[in-house]
Amino acid sequence: MQISWHNNSFLHLDYPLLFGLLLLFAIGLLTLYSAGGQNLDLIFRQILRFLVGFGILLLLAQIRTQKIVSFVPWVYMFGILLLLLVLIMGESTNGSQRWINLGLFRFQPSEIMKLAVPLMVAWYLTSKPLPPTSWRLLVALTIIFIPVFLVIKQPDLGTSLLIAASGMFVLLLAGLSWRTIFGFISLTVLSTPILWHYVLHEYQRERIRILLNPERDPAGAGYHIIQSKIAIGSGGFSGKGWLNGTQSHLQFLPERSTDFIFAVYSEELGLLGVLVLLAIYFFVLSRGMYIALKAQDSFARLLAGSLTLTVFVYIFVNMGMVSGLLPVVGLPLPLISYGGTSLVTLMAGFGLIMAIHTHRRLLSD
Amino acid sequence: MPTFILKDSARENKIFYSRVVIAWLLMLLGLLIIVARLIFLQVTEYEHFDTLSEKNRIKILPLPPARGLIYDRNGVLLADNRVSYSLEIIPERVEELDFTLAELGKIITIEEDDIERFKKQLHKFHSSKGVPLRHRLTEEEMARLSVQKHHFPEMNITGNLSRHYPLGATGVHAIGYVGRINEQELKTIDKSEYLGSNYIGKVGIEKYYEKELHGTTGFQHAETNVRGRIVRILERSPPVPGKNLYLNIDITLQKYAESLIAKERAAVVAIEPSSGGVLALVSTPSYDPNLFVNGIDFKTYNGLRDSPDRPLINRAIRGQYPPGSTVKAFVGLAGLEYGVRSSHSRTWCRGWFSLKGQKHRYRDWKKTGHGSVNFSQSLEQSCDVYFYSLAHDLGVDRLHKFMNRFSFGKRTGIDITGEVSGLMPSREWKRRVLGKLWYPGETIIVGIGQGFMLATPLQLAVATATLSNRGQFKQPRVVFAMDDAKFNEMNVVPPSIKETVTLKADYYWNVAIAGMKAVVHGRRGTARKVAIGSKYRFAGKTGTAQVIKIKQSESYNARRLAKKFHDHALFIAFAPLKNPRIAIAVIVENGGGGSKTAAPIAKKILDYYLLQGSVSETK
Numbered sequence: 001m002q003i004s005w006h007n008n009s010f011l012h013l014d015y016p017l018l019f020g021l022l023l024l025f026a027i028g029l030l031t032l033y034s035a036g037g038q039n040l041d042l043i044f045r046q047i048l049r050f051l052v053g054f055g056i057l058l059l060l061a062q063i064r065t066q067k068i069v070s071f072v073p074w075v076y077m078f079g080i081l082l083l084l085l086v087l088i089m090g091e092s093t094n095g096s097q098r099w100i101n102l103g104l105f106r107f108q109p110s111e112i113m114k115l116a117v118p119l120m121v122a123w124y125l126t127s128k129p130l131p132p133t134s135w136r137l138l139v140a141l142t143i144i145f146i147p148v149f150l151v152i153k154q155p156d157l158g159t160s161l162l163i164a165a166s167g168m169f170v171l172l173l174a175g176l177s178w179r180t181i182f183g184f185i186s187l188t189v190l191s192t193p194i195l196w197h198y199v200l201h202e203y204q205r206e207r208i209r210i211l212l213n214p215e216r217d218p219a220g221a222g223y224h225i226i227q228s229k230i231a232i233g234s235g236g237f238s239g240k241g242w243l244n245g246t247q248s249h250l251q252f253l254p255e256r257s258t259d260f261i262f263a264v265y266s267e268e269l270g271l272l273g274v275l276v277l278l279a280i281y282f283f284v285l286s287r288g289m290y291i292a293l294k295a296q297d298s299f300a301r302l303l304a305g306s307l308t309l310t311v312f313v314y315i316f317v318n319m320g321m322v323s324g325l326l327p328v329v330g331l332p333l334p335l336i337s338y339g340g341t342s343l344v345t346l347m348a349g350f351g352l353i354m355a356i357h358t359h360r361r362l363l364s365d
Numbered sequence: 366m367p368t369f370i371l372k373d374s375a376r377e378n379k380i381f382y383s384r385v386v387i388a389w390l391l392m393l394l395g396l397l398i399i400v401a402r403l404i405f406l407q408v409t410e411y412e413h414f415d416t417l418s419e420k421n422r423i424k425i426l427p428l429p430p431a432r433g434l435i436y437d438r439n440g441v442l443l444a445d446n447r448v449s450y451s452l453e454i455i456p457e458r459v460e461e462l463d464f465t466l467a468e469l470g471k472i473i474t475i476e477e478d479d480i481e482r483f484k485k486q487l488h489k490f491h492s493s494k495g496v497p498l499r500h501r502l503t504e505e506e507m508a509r510l511s512v513q514k515h516h517f518p519e520m521n522i523t524g525n526l527s528r529h530y531p532l533g534a535t536g537v538h539a540i541g542y543v544g545r546i547n548e549q550e551l552k553t554i555d556k557s558e559y560l561g562s563n564y565i566g567k568v569g570i571e572k573y574y575e576k577e578l579h580g581t582t583g584f585q586h587a588e589t590n591v592r593g594r595i596v597r598i599l600e601r602s603p604p605v606p607g608k609n610l611y612l613n614i615d616i617t618l619q620k621y622a623e624s625l626i627a628k629e630r631a632a633v634v635a636i637e638p639s640s641g642g643v644l645a646l647v648s649t650p651s652y653d654p655n656l657f658v659n660g661i662d663f664k665t666y667n668g669l670r671d672s673p674d675r676p677l678i679n680r681a682i683r684g685q686y687p688p689g690s691t692v693k694a695f696v697g698l699a700g701l702e703y704g705v706r707s708s709h710s711r712t713w714c715r716g717w718f719s720l721k722g723q724k725h726r727y728r729d730w731k732k733t734g735h736g737s738v739n740f741s742q743s744l745e746q747s748c749d750v751y752f753y754s755l756a757h758d759l760g761v762d763r764l765h766k767f768m769n770r771f772s773f774g775k776r777t778g779i780d781i782t783g784e785v786s787g788l789m790p791s792r793e794w795k796r797r798v799l800g801k802l803w804y805p806g807e808t809i810i811v812g813i814g815q816g817f818m819l820a821t822p823l824q825l826a827v828a829t830a831t832l833s834n835r836g837q838f839k840q841p842r843v844v845f846a847m848d849d850a851k852f853n854e855m856n857v858v859p860p861s862i863k864e865t866v867t868l869k870a871d872y873y874w875n876v877a878i879a880g881m882k883a884v885v886h887g888r889r890g891t892a893r894k895v896a897i898g899s900k901y902r903f904a905g906k907t908g909t910a911q912v913i914k915i916k917q918s919e920s921y922n923a924r925r926l927a928k929k930f931h932d933h934a935l936f937i938a939f940a941p942l943k944n945p946r947i948a949i950a951v952i953v954e955n956g957g958g959g960s961k962t963a964a965p966i967a968k969k970i971l972d973y974y975l976l977q978g979s980v981s982e983t984k
Contacts, residue, residue: 175380274400
């Protein structure tokens with residue numbers, strides 16, 4: 001048996017995935033150009049962020065996955081420490097404490113956990129044969145819910161949801177029995193009233209109430225959903241045309257460059273444009289799952305699979321909330337929305353996925 | 366960590382593959398849910414959301430028309446629109462309202478009333494729209510505000526077309542005024558027509574011709590952003606300005622008449638008999654209509670409302686007075702028409718009249734009596750007994766029917782709102798309204814325009830014009846013509862003949878007119894003094910209407926009575942005798958005798974109109 005490395009001799013990049021990402025980012029820039037009122041400054045800043053993210057992707061993609069394994073617990077512990085710091089001395093914006101000011105730039109530690117949690121869970125579970133025992137499952141759940149709890153406390157429901165999801169996806173892929181999965185789901189459903197009354201903040205409860213009936217506050221909190229639905233719906237089948245969205249250009253649509261950019265896209269490019277965008281996303285997600293499938297050890301496949309699924313959650317939750325299916329939780333649309341931190345985290349995640357694929361050993365006879 | 370050793374068991378592989386497939390399917394399902402949702406929003410509900418989007422985008426903004434101007438018959442401007450500047454406050458920019466108001470109050474005068482009105486309106490507007498605080502800023506105030514403008518981001522100064530009456534109080538009872546639209550009016554008007562308008566006619570010509578003066582509101586469809594700022598205009602239908610009105614009123618005559626009775630509570634109506642055109646319509650005391658345009662302050666309004674002289678009442682069309690002896694010519698004509706008297710029939714006047722078998726004496730104004738008088742003579746001397754006896758012979762119902770034809774007891778139909786009908790009593794009327802039977806004695810005093818009978822100065826002028834026209838009744842018209850700024854042409858409002866009073870014999874008119882001529886030109890005429898040295902011949906009739914009943918045993922003594930119980934002085938006249946150009950009615954409340962007070966006023970007005978040549982016959 002001969003062992004050789006994957007034939008990406010110079011740069012370890014997965015070109016199909018990179019192609020998908022660049023395509024999405026290009027679409028994002030065009031939409032942002034329209035949504036931001038043709039402000040080139042905004043475009044340059046977004047490109048700059050992308051370049052930072054791409055640099056990290058490039059860096060991570062060059063490292064063999066097995067090498068980072070030993071750092072995983074430390075990264076996780078470091079992340080927990082930062083979250084605690086945030087709660088104690090973080091800066092607050094919009095009534096929640098999420099930031100640590102490092103002097104040069106502000107930094108959101110919960111972003112680290114989006115990667116650290118799936119890494120940690122995957123690391124922990126794969127240290128013993130799969131599927132995990134009940135005891136190990138409990139430990140894994142603890143690993144997930146300590147940071148989730150800390151992020152909820154900030155409070156940042158959207159991010160904590162993503163962290164929880166990214167950890168749970170590892171469990172799902174690791175072969176958690178269906179009984180346990182459904183048991184967990186029913187437990188969640190049953191505990192909804194408790195969550196509603198004791199865990200959720202009033203503003204979060206209000207978001208859910210407004211989702212169910214946006215008309216209860218059409219000028220206030222319901223305004224986002226109402227205007228966003230109008231933008232999407234009025235786009236129709238073929239859209240109003242690029243740069244011609246009235247809902248966005250006349251500023252009826254709030255947060256049109258960031259969380260609600262999908263509404264701008266749908267208004268201007270219509271259902272046809274949406275189908276194209278979803279097709280590209282589906283291609284990227286499928287590529288991620290394919291990489292997971294082809295990964296050669298449990299840690300790598302769990303990591304690739306759960307990171308891909310997390311990207312899916314981003315897409316689904318964002319589009320769901322913009323189109324009025326889900327409550328407004330404040331998640332950006334991957335690679336399209338304007339905004340720094342999550343873009344960098346996403347690129348880092350894709351860097352890890354690429355590393356998994358490009359550092360495979362080719363088995364040949 | 367067993368990094369390089371493949372520890373995957375077959376079972377683990379199998380589970381993992383199945384999980385990946387399931388996860389992949391879940392993602393596909395999720396994306397399909399999004400697709401389904403988008404199809405629902407963008408295809409199924411497209412129409413709904415497209416409408417909402419258009420509603421967001423396009424605002425329909427009214428373009429208020431310029432209100433028509435009002436001119437007198439010689440083209441003198443009576444009502445125009447001027448740019449007036451108002452100070453507005455934009456609520457959403459205010460940090461501390463009371464502080465802002467106090468600070469602004471240091472720069473310009475802001476009355477309590479202004480603040481009260483401002484606070485009332487505050488909640489009716491969107492907080493991004495300016496709410497008016499002060500109207501009619503003077504130039505000095507404007508200058509002071511602009512210096513301080515950067516201290517008050519919440520302040521906004523707007524220029525609006527504001528109605529203005531350059532002559533102030535002159536002619537106000539005819540012209541009327543406009544004011545801000547109130548809630549009652551909002552219920553009756555077409556709101557879309559008044560979207561951009563601030564004013565609506567409240568009284569007078571301004572109200573009667575509201576539709577013509579207002580014009581038609583135009584609209585523009587504007588694309589606006591979320592803050593209501595106009596991005597571009599998509600469509601525009603321009604407003605049609607209101608029509609300009611030309612009045613029959615000769616404002617110099619009006620002004621002159623006003624000056625004669627400025628200190629009295631009085632009214633004058635002058636009509637051109639050939640057309641029904643109202644040459645002057647005066648009611649004193651008067652008031653300045655400009656006060657009402659942008660909202661009068663409470664103190665001034667209460668002062669006007671509570672004044673014992675009642676300046677807000679338009680006496681010319683709403684004042685109802687016992688017409689007194691001024692009705693005698695018409696009552697006399699009724700006698701001829703019904704054949705109750707002939708033109709030669711004589712009545713013996715011994716100073717009083719009484720019904721058979723009754724003690725009550727209906728006294729003549731002249732204790733000694735006028736002796737034997739016919740119709741003309743009894744007009745000249747204003748013999749009461751002749752008309753007592755005539756009225757008794759006619760009966761009230763015939764009197765009612767005949768007088769009605771001269772517009773006594775019904776509205777003349779003048780083009781000013783608020784006209785009242787006066788009262789020409791009948792047996793049916795008394796039964797219906799008072800629920801009582803008619804007594805013959807009540808007919809007797811109606812014969813000299815007393816008792817139940819009431820008439821407005823306008824009715825007296827119209828009746829006089831009809832008489833001077835030998836029965837041709839021309840509906841009184843204040844507006845002579847209106848022009849259309851759009852077509853640049855003038856449409857004359859044609860005089861309308863409502864009803865012609867035809868008598869059995871045309872010479873009856875001559876008899877009545879001869880009697881009225883004798884009133885001023887006759888040797889024993891009650892108003893002969895005013896005609897001394899007159900450069901033209903005219904006809905008139907004096908009237909003195911009792912305000913309080915004088916007991917049988919008493920005599921009227923003005924000096925012993927308070928002014929408000931003094932008799933009303935009346936005079937009607939027309940001139941010249943042939944082809945009369947003016948018919949006039951004058952009433953001075955508590956003015957004493959008609960011949961002494963009212964007749965000289967009327968004569969001066971006739972002189973002014975006929976001799977000074979202030980009126981150009983044709984326009």
